[in-house]
Amino acid sequence: MNVTDLYKEVNMSANGSTRTLNIPPPLNNTINILTIIILFITMISLGCTMEISKIKSHLLKPRGVAIAMVTQFGVMPLTAFVLAKSLKMDSVKAVTVLICGCCPGGNLSNIFTLALKGDMNLSIVMTTCSCIAALGLMPLLLLIYCQGFSGLENAVPYFGIISALTFTLAPCGVGIVLNHYKPKYTPFFLKLGLSILILSSIVVFSLCGVAVKDVLWMILTADVVAVAALMPLIGFTLGYAMSAICGLSPKCSRTVSVETGCQNIQLCVAILKVAFPPEVIGPMFLFPLLYYAFQCAEALLLTTCFRCYQMVKTPTEETRIYTNVNVKQEEGKQPQCLGSLEENNQT
Numbered sequence: 296m297n298v299t300d301l302y303k304e305v306n307m308s309a310n311g312s313t314r315t316l317n318i319p320p321p322l323n324n325t326i327n328i329l330t331i332i333i334l335f336i337t338m339i340s341l342g343c344t345m346e347i348s349k350i351k352s353h354l355l356k357p358r359g360v361a362i363a364m365v366t367q368f369g370v371m372p373l374t375a376f377v378l379a380k381s382l383k384m385d386s387v388k389a390v391t392v393l394i395c396g397c398c399p400g401g402n403l404s405n406i407f408t409l410a411l412k413g414d415m416n417l418s419i420v421m422t423t424c425s426c427i428a429a430l431g432l433m434p435l436l437l438l439i440y441c442q443g444f445s446g447l448e449n450a451v452p453y454f455g456i457i458s459a460l461t462f463t464l465a466p467c468g469v470g471i472v473l474n475h476y477k478p479k480y481t482p483f484f485l486k487l488g489l490s491i492l493i494l495s496s497i498v499v500f501s502l503c504g505v506a507v508k509d510v511l512w513m514i515l516t517a518d519v520v521a522v523a524a525l526m527p528l529i530g531f532t533l534g535y536a537m538s539a540i541c542g543l544s545p546k547c548s549r550t551v552s553v554e555t556g557c558q559n560i561q562l563c564v565a566i567l568k569v570a571f572p573p574e575v576i577g578p579m580f581l582f583p584l585l586y587y588a589f590q591c592a593e594a595l596l597l598t599t600c601f602r603c604y605q606m607v608k609t610p611t612e613e614t615r616i617y618t619n620v621n622v623k624q625e626e627g628k629q630p631q632c633l634g635s636l637e638e639n640n641q642t
Contacts, residue, residue, distance in 0.1 A: 303535035322502060329499045334561045335466045336495070337402060338426075340488040342470015343481045343491040352416075359414075359538075359547050363400075363421040366534045366555040368432050371396045372531045373560045375522075376440045389444045391450060391579040392522055395586055397436045399425035403574055403590070412605075422553045423524035426467060449567065455570030459562065497621050500584075514578045514585065523582065525588040530556030531597060531624045549601075560587045 375396025379389040400422045410416040434453045441447040474481050534555030538548035561581040567576055 298526040312521050326502050327568055329495050330565050333495045334565045336488045336491055337561045338466040339470040340485055342467040343474045343485055359423055359552040360424055362538055362541050363551045363554050364535050367425050370533045371530055372436045374526055378522045384518055386444055386447055387579050390447055392394045393440050395563045395583055397433045398558045398563045399429040400554045401557055404554045404557035407553045407594045408550050411549045414547050418550050452570045455464055459566045476546055476627045513580050527593050
């Protein structure tokens with residue numbers, strides 16, 4: 296049985312109709328090309344933020360990176376598997392959730408790390424290492440976790456996933472080389488890449504809306520929405536908890552937390568769109584976008600809470616420091632005053 300027949304059989308609904316998505320080939324090819332362009336630009340931009348010297352310094356003291364790798368490829372894939380299994384998802388939904396859970400960290404984590412006043416150097420190195428490690432770990436983790444779902448043992452296109460992962464490393468390397476040898480051009484390429492990325496994303500979202508307008512309701516089911524909401528929240532929480540338990544500073548713990556919960560959504564979309572035919576994956580290729588929405592909303596909520604906490608905490612600390620300074624000044628002045636009194640008494 297081939298992959299398409301397998302998924303059609305598993306996704307047969309109660310009334311006997313199949314949940315397939317028929318996108319016209321020109322529209323499907325356009326979406327695929329734009330998705331690859333977005334991924335290519337994203338990875339070049341990510342590479343432009345990396346500095347070889349900073350990567351070396353963190354690799355020489357790899358404690359934070361090692362903890363982040365464990366949370367990224369330990370917590371998130373396991374979370375995806377447990378949620379998909381407990382909600383009794385069918386094969387198409389399960390493989391989509393697993394692919395999203397096994398993805399490396401994305402550059403969105405760098406933005407939220409900055410907002411949460413985390414360690415930017417650690418965040419960038421963690422994203423770099425997770426992207427490289429995903430080349431071997433992502434197919435391995437999918438192979439392991441897919442054994443828990445009937446019909447997925449031999450149905451996942453591992454070659455297509457490995458090809459997509461290999462493709463992401465090339466533009467990332469281009470960005471690193473560009474930033475190393477031509478650092479003065481890096482800001483220009485980042486601004487240009489961001490502009491193209493925004494325009495391409497708007498076009499892709501619009502085309503996807505046209506392609507799935509009749510079957511969009513299929514992805515807005517209770518189990519899919521629950522997984523999209525819970526996965527990043529669990530990643531943020533467990534990432535911070537494990538980092539704190541391992542003795543990392545609050546600044547580094549916040550960084551690992553964000554890196555764990557923020558997945559590389561562009562890579563996930565590219566894999567689902569390129570490695571799976573439309574009639575196989577159906578509207579579930581939009582799941583990463585739903586995950587992205589919850590991921591941003593929850594990260595913004597955490598950022599808001601952290602900023603509010605800092606606003607309350609900082610004045611208190613300033614008051615305590617100011618009080619201590621005044622006390623020390625008074626203590627310093629007191630002997631001088633006593634000395635003056637003794638001189639007056641003697642006279």
